[in-house]
Amino acid sequence: MSDDARNTDALTAQFLATEHWSLLASRSTTQNEVLTRISILLTLMSAALVSIALVGQATAFAGIFPAFADALLGLVVVVGILTQVRVTNVSMEDLMYVLAMNRLRAEYVRLAPEVARALSTSWHDDREGVSHTYYFLGRRDRSQVFGSSMMFTFVVNGALVGLFLGVLLATSGVDVAVAWTVGIVCAVGYAVVSLWLGARIYFRFWRDYTPASPTD
Template structure:
């Protein structure tokens, strides 16, 4: 085979590779968008249910003069909201890890783009390295991101909302059981803070455990490439 034929075959192979990579990239973008829309809908449903439950408790409390069936109704309804909140939080946590997977996958694709056409590297705002530093740059390519994206994330939002719900539930259960109101709300506040701390700890443990077990295929210059072993 002549050199011209080999060069032509190489160009055709690169063109097909770029086409396949672009198709996969669009598939990842669509999946990421769908997943994020779904979890935002779940959060909206939780907030709607929580608002409706609080209004229902207030109306039933006024109708029953906060006696009779009111304690059972309030405890059961708040318990249901707490369960839905925990399930929503589980989904939000799962989606955060799925989103990390999408970002890693797209960074890998960009690494292939750079391999096929090295000059495109200077035009990329996001990273083409699938290590932790590369993910950080892709999520926040304007510089050091600090902790503001973490504190402002949907995951932290659900932690705070569910912490408040758990604290409210504990306080209401104790108060409707005849416990002193001050003691009930002290337990409620402690439960809310404890729930928030435990949720953050579990999420951080999941995140760091992932990175300890993960081996990048296109790391940055500061890390050695994976040997596959």
Template sequence: MSEERPAPQVPEGAGSAAALRAQLLATEHWSLLASRSTTQSEVLTRISILLTLASAALVSVALVGQATKFSGTFSIFANILLGVLVLVGVLTQLRVMNVSMEDLMYVLAMNRLRAAYADLAPGVESSFMTSLNDDLAGSRETYYFLGRRGVTQVLGSSLVFVVVVNATFVGLLVASLIVTAGASFVAGVISGAVVGVVYAVVSMLISGRIYFRLWKTYVPRRPTPGS
């Protein structure tokens, strides 16, 4: 006969409850960190794939151009290849936009957890460089805890980088289509440049609208005092 195992003892007392709460918070914190790291790694891989595809496409265009002496079916091949680049680029850009919002979610969630840590151990918040508040001001403090956000933070972001790459692809495609249709080279270059700039501006406006629209509907649980 098998021996009966005693039932596990459940610790009692305020100290045990606080320890259990701290353990659960830490588990959630590590889960968020792991998910954030995986998401960032995935989007960086997508960007690398886009750049690799762009490099291979340019080499292919050069080789086909030499083989066809830039006549005959070369323009058709170049337009199709540029169209594929634009499609892949737009899909990558959408993923980068989504990841940016997901990353904001992770930041707000971890801000909430730090607030819970501070409730468990009053005084520990003085050791945090990042924020305990899950609102707009709190997210900015966590992202830019060494000072105010500068324009370089935006211009150097992955989203702006992908938008510039895609704007270049779109401009090249438009210019190629216009020249293929029989227009002059100068007209194609000017049209491509204008369309590329418009694409970049519209993309940034859409991204900004998504970001600021979030704060109009989001209700923080621990807003920054005085905000």
């Protein structure tokens, strides 16, 4: 190999490494942001429930209590939905970062094929390569989906929506048993629909995506 070719490869590797570190930093910043958003949601939810309990005791659950409880729970539900939207977006952004870094590894392997045996993560930017990068100890299973931050927000927001509707109906004069039955059904329905929408976004992406370095 000529000196010019070696210099070109070295410069290419430097550019790739710089881009790789930039992607890692962006991915870390995004993950920290969404974890902070989830923490804010949980803190707000806890404070809201404590406030409702205190105001309920002070007003004997009468007077301004129904309006206060409905308004406060409505606010928490809105914040929860906004947080869920951000968590879903971050999940797709994280997929974007992983795909981009897999592409960079493909260039590493092209420049120095011997490094392939030292890579734990994949250098293929298709669905199989991404799954290997996310979990290179074996095949990913459903536990990683159900234990994700996105699923966590689905469940929390489902509970919040169910609680809000149950309280709204109960404070409007509807029978308590009916109100809570409606709330539970809506809570489960919300979580299921949210999961379906998230899966739809994920699979639609892979249907329209064309990998640059697919798995052999």
